[in-house]
Structure formats: C-alpha cells, structure tokens
Amino acid sequence: MISLLRSVTLVIACLATGCASLPPPGPRVSEQAIPASPQTTLGRIALSLKAGPAGRSAVRPLPQASFALDARLELIRRAQASLDVQTYHLGNDKTGLLILRELRDAARRGVRVRLLLDDFHTVGLDRPLLALAAEAGAEVRLFNPFAGGREHTATRWLSFFSDFSRLNHRMHNKLLVADGAIAIAGGRNLADEYFMRSNGANFLDFELLMAGPVVPQSARIFDEYWNSDVVYPLAHVARTHDTADTLKGEFELASSEAHAPRPDRPPELDAFGEPPLGQELARGELRWMRAEADAFADSPNKALGSRPAGMVTLAQRWYATMEAAKSQLIVISPYFIPGDKGMERIRAARARGLHITVITNSLADTDEPLVNVNYNTYRVALLQAGVELLEVSSRQMKRNGVMRRALRDAQGRLHGKLALIDREWVLLGSMNLDPRSALLNTEFGVRVRSFELTQALHYAYLLDNVEGVYRVKLGPDGQGVQWVGTGDESNEVLDDEPDSSMLTRLQLLMFSWFVPSDQL
Template sequence: MPLSPRAFPALLRCLGIVLACLLSACAGLPPHASAPAVTAIPASPATELGRLTVPYANPPDGRSAVRVMPQAAFALDARLSLIRHAQTSLDLQYYLLGNDKTGKLILRELRDAAQRGVRVRLLLDDFYTVKLDPMLLGLSAYPNMEVRLFNPFVAGRDHAATRWMGFFADFHRLNHRMHNKLFVVDGALAIAGGRNLADEYFLRSRDANFIDLDMLLAGPVVNELEGIFDTYWNSEVVYPLHAVVQPIESPEALRTRFDALTSPVVAPPPDPTPETDVFGEPPLSAVLASGKLALIRARADAVADAPTKALGLDAQEAGGRQRPPTLAERMLGLFDLAKSDITIVSPYFIPGDAGMEHIRRLRARGVQIAVGTNSLADTDEPLVNINYNNYRVAMLKEGVTLYEVSSTQIRRSRSLRRVFGQSRGRLHAKLAMIDREWILVGSLNFDPRSAYINTEVGVRIQSFEVAHQVIDAMQIDNVDSVYKVQLKPGTDQVQWVSTDGDNAVLDDEPDANLLVRLKLLMFSWFVPTDLL
C-alpha cells in the first residue's frame, strides 16, 4: 500500500528534500473547460432494478430502505451483481481503486456494462492512481465510459517518488483528498459505507484485511446520493482523465492493453458467496435472480462535504460564499441529541482538544460513550495511533469505554480466525450510533483529516432494527477478540485487558515492541495533529 497523505509531512521534514521538490513543480493544472453539467439518469420502472425498487421509490412517509452488509463476500457480490444487472447508469465515486485482482475485476465489469450500453461514470480521487493510467485510459476508450479525477496530480504521475515531489511542491492543494465511497446503479440502488475497491476490503489480500461495513440503500435517499455524486462530478476540483493524461496510443491499442491488464487470468472472480449472511439473508445475486427484494424500511438521508472543501475551509468562505457545514460538524450536532449513549467505531480516532471538550459536555449529561479503534500494532496508520494515545488517558478519566482491535486477539477467536486466516485483521468500518436508534455510516473517520482536510460522505439512518443489526454484526454488546483499555488502579498508566475469556492484563502496548514505539514517537514530533 502506498504511503498515505498523513505520512508525507514527516517525510518532508525528515528527508530534507524541500528544495528538490520545489524544483519539480513544472506543470500546473489544465484549464477547467466549461461544459454542460452531466446529471444522473433517474430510476425507471422500465429497468429491472427500477421495477424491484418501485415499492420503496415514493413512500408516503418518506422512508427509504436499507440492508446492512458487514461481510466482505456479500459486499463484493452486491457490487458485482449490481454492475451486471445495470441497464441505464453506473455512478462510482471512490478514494481508492486497487491495482490488484479486485480493482481490475471491477474495471472489467464496468467495461462489460459500458459495452451493453450502460452509461458509466467513474470518479476517483487521484492520490492512489499510481500505475493506473494505462488501465484508466483503456477503459475510457470504450463508448459510454468516462473517468474523472478529483484534485489530480499533473507532473510525474507514473512514479510514487515523483508524485511525492509534486505533493510537497503543491502541498496546500494536494493535501486535500476526496475520501468518499459511493456506488449508485440505475438511480435505483446505492451502496455507501467504508469499503474502497481493493483486495483488502473484501478479504482477498494475503497480508492484511479489513473489518468493514456497507449499507445497501433504496428509496428517496438514493436520489440524494445521486445529487451528491452529480455535485462532485461537475465540480471545479474534478477534471476529465484526458485533460490530465493525454493518450499516445490509438483507442484500439488502449482497449487491447486494458483487456490484457484486466483479464480473468490476473483478475479472477471471487470464490462463491455463502448461501446466507449473518442475518440469514441470501446474497444480492440470488435476490436479484429471484426478482424479490426485501429491505428494512427506515428514515435515511445522505450528507456530504462540499467538493470545494478541497480548496480549504477558509477558501470556501472567501468571496462571500457561505461555507456549508461539514459532515464532521453535522455528526457533532447529532451527538448533541444523544440522551443515553453513543458508540463510535473508527479505525483512526483523534478527538483533539475540541472533541475532548465535547466528550466532557456529553459525559456531564450522563451520556455513555464507547469507542472502538485499532491498536498500535495493527493500525495501517500508526502515526494516527500515536496521536490518539495523547488523548487516551483523558478519555478514560472521563469514563469513556475504549476498545482496540488486535490481530493477536482475532487469531484467538475460532470464528474470526477462519475469516482472516493468516492475514492481519484491522478495523476499517466507520460508524457512529446514538441511543441505539440513529446511525451514521460512511467514509468519515473521527480525526482532524476527515474533519478539516478530506471530503467525506455518509448516510444517517433512524431505525432500531437497523441499529440492532449493526450491534450484532459489530459485536457491540458482546465484545470479543479485542482489548479493553483501562487505567491501572490509582495511576494514569494504561492497561489492556483481553476479552477472549482469559482476561489477561498487559501493561505495555500489545504486540508493539519498544523500537517501534520509539520510532513512531519520533515521527509524531514532525506531524501536526491537525494533518492527521
């Protein structure tokens, strides 16, 4: 996995290459060509998916419909099935599309849909597109297919090292990324949640895989999500692929290369999906084959940051423009409505000083707060974990319940060991639950980067039934295979208590040796918390 934007400031300071980076800034963004806005194709009962979702399309009470998808195999099956059943449109917006078997499989399926006459719009953040240009150009060479890039790199696109230099040279702009994950088909069904389109999000990686969560959605909320997609697609910070990367081969040659790069030999289909998920429901492929779609009715609305957040929050207020509230600000407003309890699940958790003040106010009202995040040894962003540690004692003193996900603990669980095999297990799901009735699920991490720098999208759902499915799926009431973090009695020292039955108590960071902790501590001195 390439280094994330969180690590770049440390490299910038530690490696001392600022001057060399500035010399690399030889190319600017292309002019933003004016063109008519392209908008979503509305759902229609003339399509298969439109007919299936007619019962949810215009309900008198305004409620939408939801299916909770915690299992990776069912989440991938849903995406592949929806692409294969699409008849009018596919709109995909993602932070990361892997140069691996899952990413290539998705691209191949999109090509097939475009060849059937489906209009396909693929919007990618440009941070993780190193080495993807040949495939994206080849995909764009097919009719009915368009690729656009959010806040793109211009010079040195082919290599990570030259992108680093471009990143440093234009840090203020390129540090802002589109972290959204959104998938909409025929204007009728949508998937929103934490998963990107890469092996590790669907348990297909040998090294490390993620615990994650998606929602399949139908009804009025899909219209809202399509509106969000259109706002991004037509934004001033989004550029057509061909405005950034000029093809030097003929369309036929580009298509031939694409077919070779994404062939079933290098991008095989996944293993068969189990007959039922943890809730006893069949995979979406079987549901669509049956022609009967049963979802949970719930109030839901889509919320997202403005794409111009990539220009900086201060820039949004310039020129008399009113800055819309960010998704993080909306989330805090939802927290203020809590009467009894808040549960937060986030791979990266840094409350910051403002967040700590919010926690104190909530605890003063008697609101119980529980947080689940990654342990230091198992996070894919250790610099974030180091900064989270700065607030850990303060949170525990306020009575916040803390849990940390650990691969060691996962391997001790018979059921989870079967799921993850020999790979590392890490948390990637992003959700907040208020009073076991309201749920916010989407791309938002609970850290300063998501709050102030990256753009995010989420769905707010009001439903006791959906909430309790999430509780069951994430084992919120039956915490297992994690560490519970607590203060050693009478001290400000942290302890970790295993939840696998033996209640073993550790006085040091689980599975993280002293050298690792010292190295990360040194790096943390160079990376301001507000960049994480």
C-alpha cells in the same frame, strides 16, 4: 538551512515533474444522474418501494466482505441505464481490475458509466483507466489531480510536497449508484484488502445497500462532485500517444481472469440470515429494512482549502447529531483523534450521564501508526472521563474460530466508520473521527433512523459484549493504562502496548513530533 533544503526539494520536484501545472478548466456541459425508471429491472424494484411508508428509504447492512463485493458486482452486471461510481482508492490489484473490467463490460452493453476517482492512489492506473474511458459511454474523471510525475510513486511524492497546500486535500467519499435506483455507501475502497482478498492485511468494514429517497439524494451529491471545478476529465491530465485499440488490448490482458479472478461465491446466508443479493435479484424479491435515511457530504470546494460562509461540513453535522444523544453513544472509527474540543464535548456528555464507547485500532494493527500515537495522548483523559475504550487486535480476533478462518494468516484491521446513537440512529460513511476528515478531506455519509438497523448492528458486531479487542482501563495509579484481553478464559492483563516493541513505540513518538495533529 531549512529554506535551502526546501528550495533544493522544490527544484528537484520541478525537474522530476516538468514543473507541470493543471490545465485551466475548460467549458463543460453539466451532466446529471439518470433517475430510476420502470424500464430497468433495478428501477422497477426501487419504484415498487413507494408502496411502503411515505418518505422512508429501504436499507440493508453489508458488514461481511464477501456479500459486499457480491452486491457490488451484481449491481454492475444488472445495470441497464447508468452506473455512477465514486471512490478514494481503486486498487491496481485483482479487485480493482475486476471492477474496471465489469464497468467496461457494462459500457459495452450500452450503460452510461461515470467513474470518479481521487487521484492520490492512481499510480500505475492511467493506462487501464484510459482504456475504460476509450469505451463509448464511459467517462473517467479525477478529483484534485496530480499534474505531473504521474508514472511513479517517488515523483508523485515530489509533486505532492511541491504543491502541498492543494494536493493535501483529498476526496475520501465512497459511493456506487446503479440505474439511479439502488446504491451502496460506506467505508470500503475498491481494493483487495477491503474484501478479504489480501494475503497481508485485511480491513473489517461496513456498507449499506440503499433504495428509495436516499438514492436520488446520493445521486445529486455525486453530480455536484462530477461537475465541480476541482474534478478533471482523465484525458486532461493523463496523456498517451497510443491508440484506443492498443490501450484496450493492453487492458484486456491486464484484467483477464488470470490477473483479476472472480471472487469465491459468498456463503449461503449472511450474518442476518439473508442470501447474497444476486439470488434475491434473480427472484425479484429483496428483503429490506424501512427507515428514515438521508445522505450528506462535504462540498467538493472543501478541497480549495477555504470554507465559504454557510458551508456546513459533514463533521459538523455528525458531531451535532452525536451531541443530541440521550443515553448511549457507540463510536467505531479506525482513526480516532478527539482533539481538545472533542474532549470538551465528551466530558460534557459524560456529565449528563451519556454512556460512551469508542472502538478503534490497536497500535499493532493500525495501518496509520502516527494517528494511533496521537490518539494515545488522549487515552488516559478518555478513561478518566469514563469512556469505555476498546482496541481491535488481530491476536484477539483470531481466538475466535470464525475470524481465524476468515483472516487466515493475514492481519485484521478495523476500517468501518459508524456511530450508533440511543439504539435509534446510525451514522455511517467514509468519515473518520480525526482532524483530516474534519478539516482537509471531503467525506460522504448517511444518517439512518432505525431501531431495527441499530439492533442488527448490535447483533452483528456483538456490541453488547465485544470480543476480538483489548479492553483498555486505567492502571492502578490512575495515570497509566492497562490492556485486558478478550475471547478466552485467561483474559490476560498487559501493562505495555500489546504486540508492539518499545523501539517501535519510540520511533513513532519521534516521528509524531514532526507531523502536526491537524494533518492526521
């Protein structure tokens, strides 16, 4: 019966998608990043950093959404030579269309624009992307693309399950490099909900502005992906009979101020007392933290489903760094599934006295409830091992006036991916601590050695006394859990999963039986 259903599904998928297959890779000239040059404003700023400590990069945290979007737009607008942009999700919304419009404008003033997208979330974007690619100097490529059924979500899913072993591997990296000089890396995708512009749910995220040696490292990683065999030029998979002029006219309307308005100006100062990036660029003076920083990424060939001898994944690097912690490890991950091996590492670390804190989403506020259900199976074991466990909650966050004004009626969700080690090291990027990031998707990350940065993040996120969360603790019997609220005097104690119904929990538990944990 199961094989019959699978056969029927495959037949329907083939009919819907035309049994499409990817074209064979054709001859392609390898392209390289344009290095920082004193001929550009951003290049002069980056090259002036050589006067600082040898080998050190310059970093600046971007925890607030309005400042992160402002920084990205300012870099795009001020670029004079090149823009390399890599992301997992570009929204077909006001933020995604605004970014495309700004990239289009950059291409028109002579900037070389390279946009690399994972193809999973590009439904409805083929035509605006083709319009951008029609500009001289702009090119769009897709990572591990869908060959057919591109126009609709339903046919995409049919294609996905008919070619599951290939399409289940996605590029989760996020990176922007402007003029080979200044870069942004972290967890934010390019869509409304990552910049507090959604009315439904918004993500709390983190990025790092970077200059110095870590930028050419990041640019080389971008080039490795851009020239990879698992990346295809947009025109090879998204075709149209319309002329470039028709596409450009359509895009002009879709990305107009009415559909893609500019964001409100950010506040005068960020959480660290710094003005928006644009103001500092206008003065030609930027305040940085100087630190050792290195960029790493999975090989794009991870998407082929095999691991050649010698391939080291980003997850392996990050776990090795965390295992070297001496006194304190703080892990911030929206999706957290330690697995049996992870639990072994955690117990060993606790046995040698390491204080471990894990901050993740509550069930009520996660956008991936099946991941949360799987995490729940480890919750008691984590607490029994002595891990401090905190779950982010919209209800708890909105007890703080600042967060209540920021979120308004929207839900708040954690999306930042960070590890802080011994107040000395920071690991950040696109990688979640779950099997999907470790085994299936490609990821990008930056490792920074800086007491100043770790202290700043402790301050920004109140990590020494976190609010806006439920503190999870063992129940009186030592086998169940309780949730303790924060942010008010009552600090209520709950015996049931906060802000979720028994029916919801039961439905998710049943669904979780059919989804292997290594797919989460």
